[in-house]
Amino acid sequence: MSLLQTINEPRDLQGLDMVEMHQLADEIRTFLIDNVARTGGHLGPNLGVVELTLGIHRIFESPRDSIIFDTGHQSYVHKLVTGRQDFATLRQQGGLSGYPERAESVHDIVESSHASSSLSWADGISRARKLTGESDRYVVALVGDGALTGGMAWEAVNNIAADKDRRVVIVVNDNGRSYAPTIGGLADQLAGLRRQLDKFRTRPAYEQTMDKLKGRLKDSGAIGQFAYKSLHATKKGFKDWWAPQGLFEDLGMKYLGPIDGHNQAAVEEALQQAKHFSGPVIVHVLTEKGRGYAPARADEADQFHAVGVIDPQTGEPLKKASARSWTSVFGEEIADIADERNDIVAITGAMLLPVGLKTMSERHPERVLDVGIAEQHAMTSAAGLAFGGLHPVVCVYATFLNRAFDQLLMDVALHKAGVTVVLDRAGVTGPDGPSHHGMWDMALMQIIPGVHLAAPRDAVRLCEELREAVAIKDAPTVVRFSKGEVGPEIVALERLHDGVEVLAKLGSGEERDVLIVSVGAMSELCLDVASRLNAQGITVTVVDPRWVLPVPRSIIGLAARHRIVVCIEDGVRAGGVGSRIRQEMRAAGVDTALNEVGLPTEFLAHGTRGEVMDRIGLSAAQIANDTLAQVLGTKVPFARPLPGQDLPTGQIPQL
Numbered sequence: 166m167s168l169l170q171t172i173n174e175p176r177d178l179q180g181l182d183m184v185e186m187h188q189l190a191d192e193i194r195t196f197l198i199d200n201v202a203r204t205g206g207h208l209g210p211n212l213g214v215v216e217l218t219l220g221i222h223r224i225f226e227s228p229r230d231s232i233i234f235d236t237g238h239q240s241y242v243h244k245l246v247t248g249r250q251d252f253a254t255l256r257q258q259g260g261l262s263g264y265p266e267r268a269e270s271v272h273d274i275v276e277s278s279h280a281s282s283s284l285s286w287a288d289g290i291s292r293a294r295k296l297t298g299e300s301d302r303y304v305v306a307l308v309g310d311g312a313l314t315g316g317m318a319w320e321a322v323n324n325i326a327a328d329k330d331r332r333v334v335i336v337v338n339d340n341g342r343s344y345a346p347t348i349g350g351l352a353d354q355l356a357g358l359r360r361q362l363d364k365f366r367t368r369p370a371y372e373q374t375m376d377k378l379k380g381r382l383k384d385s386g387a388i389g390q391f392a393y394k395s396l397h398a399t400k401k402g403f404k405d406w407w408a409p410q411g412l413f414e415d416l417g418m419k420y421l422g423p424i425d426g427h428n429q430a431a432v433e434e435a436l437q438q439a440k441h442f443s444g445p446v447i448v449h450v451l452t453e454k455g456r457g458y459a460p461a462r463a464d465e466a467d468q469f470h471a472v473g474v475i476d477p478q479t480g481e482p483l484k485k486a487s488a489r490s491w492t493s494v495f496g497e498e499i500a501d502i503a504d505e506r507n508d509i510v511a512i513t514g515a516m517l518l519p520v521g522l523k524t525m526s527e528r529h530p531e532r533v534l535d536v537g538i539a540e541q542h543a544m545t546s547a548a549g550l551a552f553g554g555l556h557p558v559v560c561v562y563a564t565f566l567n568r569a570f571d572q573l574l575m576d577v578a579l580h581k582a583g584v585t586v587v588l589d590r591a592g593v594t595g596p597d598g599p600s601h602h603g604m605w606d607m608a609l610m611q612i613i614p615g616v617h618l619a620a621p622r623d624a625v626r627l628c629e630e631l632r633e634a635v636a637i638k639d640a641p642t643v644v645r646f647s648k649g650e651v652g653p654e655i656v657a658l659e660r661l662h663d664g665v666e667v668l669a670k671l672g673s674g675e676e677r678d679v680l681i682v683s684v685g686a687m688s689e690l691c692l693d694v695a696s697r698l699n700a701q702g703i704t705v706t707v708v709d710p711r712w713v714l715p716v717p718r719s720i721i722g723l724a725a726r727h728r729i730v731v732c733i734e735d736g737v738r739a740g741g742v743g744s745r746i747r748q749e750m751r752a753a754g755v756d757t758a759l760n761e762v763g764l765p766t767e768f769l770a771h772g773t774r775g776e777v778m779d780r781i782g783l784s785a786a787q788i789a790n791d792t793l794a795q796v797l798g799t800k801v802p803f804a805r806p807l808p809g810q811d812l813p814t815g816q817i818p819q820l
């Protein structure tokens with residue numbers, strides 16, 4: 166039996182000596198490589214926090230003490246020591262979540278994997294502990310250097326530091342990386358330090374000697390006081406030079422570090438020291454992302470931040486990368502547009518590679534700005550760039566746009582700034598679960614005055630609509646597309662005067678039964694629904710609005726000439742595209758029934774995209790059945806009798 170198998174809960178770690186701890190760390194790394202290679206997941210971040218997580222669980226007492234993982238993608242080791250060692254179905258439907266999840270364990274607290282929020286959680290929990298008379302319980306937040314580039318983290322530090330008697334331990338996992346090397350802030354300050362780390366392993370001795378000396382000088386008269394102040398200033402100056410201690414101490418917070426995050430004894434000693442402060446303290450730990458796994462360490466680009474299924478020996482992907490992804494189509498097109506136009510500037514929030522900006526950054530490095538995990542800042546900064554005569558293209562995952570909603574509304578839309586927002590990973594994304602589905606964007610856009618929103622259905626439309634977006638200079642434009650492989654081109658039968666494209670006309674004449682409004686990547690499914698309906702004798706028109714905002718007038722006109730409208734979108738149906746079209750129809754006096762088909766207002770658990778879509782009824786068969794039921798139940802007369810119209814309720818024919 167391995168040592169790891171003997172660990173069922175954190176208290177099982179207590180009896181291990183340092184030799185066993187090293188063995189355990191090795192076993193965990195082997196486990197992570199073997200298992201994550203089979204399922205995919207956040208391998209690099211977790212390999213980097215093995216000793217750190219073990220140390221936290223040995224020094225603090227979870228769940229009495231609260232341990233919070235910022236972003237949560239680095240919580241696999243935590244899962245392993247809190248009774249979850251079946252990783253066979255990690256991130257798969259019904260299997261372990263890739264993030265902390267309260268339903269899985271009492272040791273898990275924060276499940277939202279949007280970065281930079283852990284310190285605000287820690288602030289709130291520690292305040293609650295104080296107010297409820299439980300201030301002896303610690304709150305430990307593990308936060309990465311990347312997550313610390315988010316402004317929210319600093320708002321929290323400012324609040325935590327204000328209160329000296331709250332037991333908050335902020336453990337900074339400084340691996341010098343978010344996806345790419347972290348730019349600015351801690352990482353830059355630490356670049357030199359990193360090289361010096363080995364030399365400074367004696368730091369606790371240095372610290373103790375300095376403190377003893379200071380203590381003696383302080384108590385030894387005027388000259389001693391003067392010497393104390395000089396020494397204090399020198400020490401602080403020295404530390405400011407090679408560590409950001411000054412930054413934290415100026416905010417009134419204790420600072421411990423830098424600690425070698427792969428030295429188990431040093432990690433535990435620092436955490437123990439932090440515990441003894443009984444007030445807010447920062448423990449600054451240096452780690453290596455992908456530690457102990459050569460292929461990850463050799464991967465300069467992102468050190469195996471998140472991998473698919475790989476060969477554990479070589480790190481090579483086993484599943485072929487999708488032929489052509491939405492992201493790569495965007496990446497090539499924006500690079501070409503930037504070649505043609507000097508005013509195009511792309512902005513990313515620490516995700517240059519995942520949003521497809523590599524090519525543009527190689528061709529125009531000065532016009533690709535990585536602002537860190539700072540979506541709010543990205544958006545308002547974009548407004549400033551537009552004011553300065555440039556055309557910014559803000560590239561974020563759809564779910565992270567939520568962070569920058571107010572900035573898009575107030576700084577971009579109110580100022581009629583020509584800013585293009587590109588939303589990757591829109592719709593159901595899959596294995597990352599509830600916080601990563603890009604499902605709120607289209608509903609949020611409905612309430613922004615003057616915004617233009619495009620949802621391309623295929624690669625050709627993506628390029629076309631992106632170009633149309635960056636041509637608009639006096640309003641925000643948004644282009645959203647899905648995760649993964651882009652489907653085949655879907656050629657339109659015709660384009661109407663306002664850009665709406667007709668994808669199918671099933672049934673003769675101009676008056677058909679069902680109008681399907683297909684939003685973005687749903688077009689293949691919509692065409693499938695249409696043919697299933699048509700096989701039952703129902704006539705169908707399928708249109709792609711291309712730009713879903715403002716609502717094209719021809720959609721309203723078409724709605725008036727059909728008996729039922731079905732709008733199919735992969736965003737929340739409440740307040741989404743369908744419900745907006747319905748409002749516009751009503752305003753125009755068109756009373757055709759409209760059925761909004763989209764995502765429920767629920768947090769959707771992880772699974773593959775297909776599994777999640779099936780689970781919520783977004784399959785062609787289900788939509789066709791529902792539509793048929795509606796058709797059969799409608800009071801509006803149809804062109805001809807429909808098969809099954811005389812069936813009793815509940816016996817609707819299956820398509």
Ligand SMILES: Cc1ncc(C[n+]2csc(CCOP(=O)(O)OP(=O)(O)O)c2C)c(N)n1
Pocket residue numbers: 210236238239278279280281308309310311312313338340342343344454470514515516538540565568
């Ligand atoms: C608000 C937000 N924006 C972007 C992301 C995407 N993201 C996930 S992890 C990550 C990098 C985090 O870096 P760091 O905190 O240093 O952790 P590391 O992976 O280096 O351990 C980013 C940008 C996110 N989760 N949340």
Ligand SMILES: CC(=O)[C@@H](O)[C@H](O)COP(=O)(O)O
Pocket residue numbers: 236238278470471519590594597648
């Ligand atoms: C933790 C996080 O937010 C990202 O690492 C995310 O998991 C990446 O998702 P993709 O695999 O879709 O790029």
Ligand SMILES: [Mg+2]
Pocket residue numbers: 309310311312338339340341342343
């Ligand atoms: Mg990092």
